[in-house]
Amino acid sequence: MGAEAFWFGYDEDPMTEPIRFGTDWSTPPLTDWRRWCERSNPGSGYYENSPADDPYDTKETFPSSLDENGQPRAVKLLWGRDFSGTGDYKYIDGFGFRKIALKHGWTTTDIADTAEALTVGDKEQNPSVAGRWEFHGPPYSPVNPVANPNAQCQRTVVVDTDRRGSEPGPREIVTSFGDVINREELGLPPKR
Numbered sequence: 001m002g003a004e005a006f007w008f009g010y011d012e013d014p015m016t017e018p019i020r021f022g023t024d025w026s027t028p029p030l031t032d033w034r035r036w037c038e039r040s041n042p043g044s045g046y047y048e049n050s051p052a053d054d055p056y057d058t059k060e061t062f063p064s065s066l067d068e069n070g071q072p073r074a075v076k077l078l079w080g081r082d083f084s085g086t087g088d089y090k091y092i093d094g095f096g097f098r099k100i101a102l103k104h105g106w107t108t109t110d111i112a113d114t115a116e117a118l119t120v121g122d123k124e125q126n127p128s129v130a131g132r133w134e135f136h137g138p139p140y141s142p143v144n145p146v147a148n149p150n151a152q153c154q155r156t157v158v159v160d161t162d163r164r165g166s167e168p169g170p171r172e173i174v175t176s177f178g179d180v181i182n183r184e185e186l187g188l189p190p191k192r
Contacts, residue, residue, distance in 0.1 A: 040105030131162025
């Protein structure tokens with residue numbers, strides 16, 4: 001890969017102050033194991049889009065296998081929010097497109113992986129967060145050239161179906177990312 005600059009995180013104003021992080025896959029923090037299964041670079045798709053003012057506006061809609069009655073229903077990818085006070089990609093938080101694109105990247109491959117996980121992947125309800133579901137796509141090999149070649153990857157998509165506090169509605173697609181599924185075998189920290 002070339003020496004392209006990736007912009008990742010924010011300083012004072014989350015809409016105008018980018019912080020420069022790495023320059024390619026081999027430059028930290030992209031060598032971190034959390035990046036091994038990502039299919040695109042952090043920030044991919046983020047600046048190419050014109051975000052809506054309202055984080056609860058819909059950016060995209062995906063079909064899914066999620067419904068209380070066993071029927072498929074659409075889930076929304078909202079424009080969302082991103083928060084990072086530290087300048088460290090591990091601490092970027094938020095939900096929706098802005099958080100996903102900034103922290104994990106959002107390209108046509110990420111979109112296709114997300115759609116596949118939502119429609120044909122395994123799903124499980126999170127026992128510690130009401131209304132939170134995780135969808136897992138089929139396994140794939142890492143594309144990151146500095147990843148451990150023994151890593152096994154899969155797309156994880158987190159969906160909230162319940163409204164949180166005073167928010168106007170559910171966050172729906174909270175995040176979508178490539179995840180290492182054989183962490184224990186590789187001596188990595190367990191999934192939290």
